[in-house]
Structure formats: structure tokens, C-alpha cells
Amino acid sequence: MKTRAAVLRESPGAWSVEEVELDDPRDGEVLVEMVATGLCHSDHHLVTGDLPPLHLPVVGGHEGAGIVRRTGPGVTGLNEGDHIITSFIPACGRCRWCATGRQNLCDNGALIAVGNQLDGSYRMRTGDGHDLATFCVLGTFAEWQVYDQLSCVKVDPDLPLDAACLVACGVQTGLGSATSAGEVRLGDVVLVVGVGGVGMNAVQGASLVGAEHVIAIDPVPNKQKWALDFGATESFESIAAAGDRVRHLTNGQGADVCILTAGIVTSEMFSQGLAAIRKGGTLVATGMSTVSDNAAIRGLNSTNLASLQKRIQGSLYGMKSPREAMPSLLNMYRAGKLKLDQLITQRYALDDINTAYQDMSDGKNIRGVITF
16 A cells, blocks of 8 residues: 655655555554654654664654554454554563563564564565665554554553653653662652653653652753653753752752753763762663764763762663553553643644654754644
8 A cells, every 4th residue: 555654765864755655464463544653852863863774765753653454464462443552662572581571672672773574574665666664663654554563552542642652652761761760769869861752751750759859951941941840840951050959959969860861962961960970879871872972981980980889770661661661651641640741742744744853953842743
């Protein structure tokens, strides 16, 4: 069948909305009519070349929600008409990581940047016949798409899919950076550096578990202001600008946890975050760095880490298994404990995807969402 999708043909480049060919679902796959998809910064990294894709051309998008319209042979647990959200980690359930409850680290994660289906083939082609990769084995920037059943999580049909799609990545990635990776505790002082679509949820997470002070760091005044609505107690334009306040709150010791959720985490930001935490504190690395950033990180040596017993913790999808986290987050949303609707600053049509990402870069959005 033919469908429309946002295609990236070169990196650096721009999204081109094109008519493409989509194959029928094969064994274990489903055909999904897309309803909404979040505009995550990770997809923008492909455009800027900060994280170049391994296969071009590619259809972007990984934070999606839609309705199953056809099932291929061998599909279990999904039927026509089911509402789903996408998982950018198609967890197999069998590898070492899945078997130990860490589905976010599934070996299938190696396909995220490659973009072919689990069997090594492709389901999309350009009008001129080239295989189209799909970012994170998904490619949610398309009106219709074929997904492996491992990439789909069924949700209740009464949930608004434009809000639900956000738990596919940004919400749990941020919230879990505080609650799981940072192990934020009651009474903690927490720095969240970069409060966009991921960082705003780190603010929510730290606030939900009882941090006494959640300090949002962002150079964009609007984001500093918005963060207060999501649980931040105060906000500053930089880590340096917040320094005196953090020292005052902690008797000079430093923050308990610093979470790096900026769109691009620089070496300088990493060094400042490491210096901003106390003895025994935790620095959480969630945001991505560019492939070209090879600068030395000040203060990162074994003696310094050992003597101050600081911890550096990486965090992928908030250190939670998607099939565990997504239903839990949506239940919190139903109960009014988690803000999803408020994260959506603006909705866009697929044809406006480049404008939407420019708005993100200009600091106009917490999270933009494409609705189909």
C-alpha cells in the first residue's frame, strides 16, 4: 500500500514528507494506522548529524500511538482494532537482559540505529525503490506503519492516544532518571539540567518521590517558568547560576542528585554536574552527547571519584522495562498523579514537521506532537 511519511535522505538534512510504499505485515507483525507521535529530540539528532543514522534514507519517529488494522501470521495478544503505543526497544523476552527483568537493555536494542526489521529486511521503500530504514525499528513519522508485535504495547481504548504516546519515550526516560537511576529520596536536593520533553518529566519524578528542592536548569526563560508547574521549586539559567543557592541549601555540600537531560549534553555540562553533587552523590547521564565531543571531563579521575564516593549512572528509558513502565504511567495519569496533557505545548500536521522541530530548537515547546 502507499502511505505518507517523513523521510530523511541525508544527514545533516531535513525531513521530506513523501509518498512511500509499505509492505503487508509478515510473521509476527501488525499494520497500524497512526493517530499521534511525539517529536523527541533523539529524532532531531539524525537531522543535525549529531548522531548520524547507520542507514539512509530513514523514516524517523519512535514515540507513537495508533490502532491495529491488520495482523500478520503468528501474532499473539494483538487483534484488529486494538490501541497500541510503541516501544523503541523491541524486547525479545529471552536474552540475558530480558530474563533478568531489564528489558530496556534487550539485545534487540542494537537495531535502534540500524532501522531494519527483526528479520533483517525492510517494510518500506521510497518512490524510487530504495529500502527505507525505520528509526528504532519503528518510524512513527508515517500515517501507516508495520511494526513487529514486540514493538507494540496494548493500551485501553478510552485513553487519548496523543497523550499516551508520550510514555513511549520521554515521560519514562525523564521520570525514571529521577526515581530509578538517581534514586531520589524524600528530602533530597535535585538539579535537573535541561527541562524539555525529557527533563520536565525528571522534574515530575523528583517531585513525586518527595524531593524537598527540585531545581530546574535551562537557558530558556519559558522553560524555567513551565518547570515550576511540574514540581520544580525554583529555576535558573545555568548550573553556575544555581551554585550559590545549592550551596546554601546543602551547607556547602552540593546536590544529592544531578540529572543531565539537556538535548545535547556537553563535556563542560558533565564536568559542572559532577562538581555540583555532594560526597556520595549521583550524576545521572540521560541526554545524548554528539559523536564529535571528545573533550576531557574535568574532575573525572579515579582518585576523585573514589575519595568522594560519587556515582555516575547512565539511564536508558529510565532504567525500566517498557511493558512494566507504560501501564504504570498511564494508571498514574488516570489517577491525576502524572501530567501528560500539560506536556503537549502544540500539535502539528505531518507536513509541518520541520516547523515543529524548529519550534523545539527555539524553546517554544515542552513537547510537540504530530496528530494524523
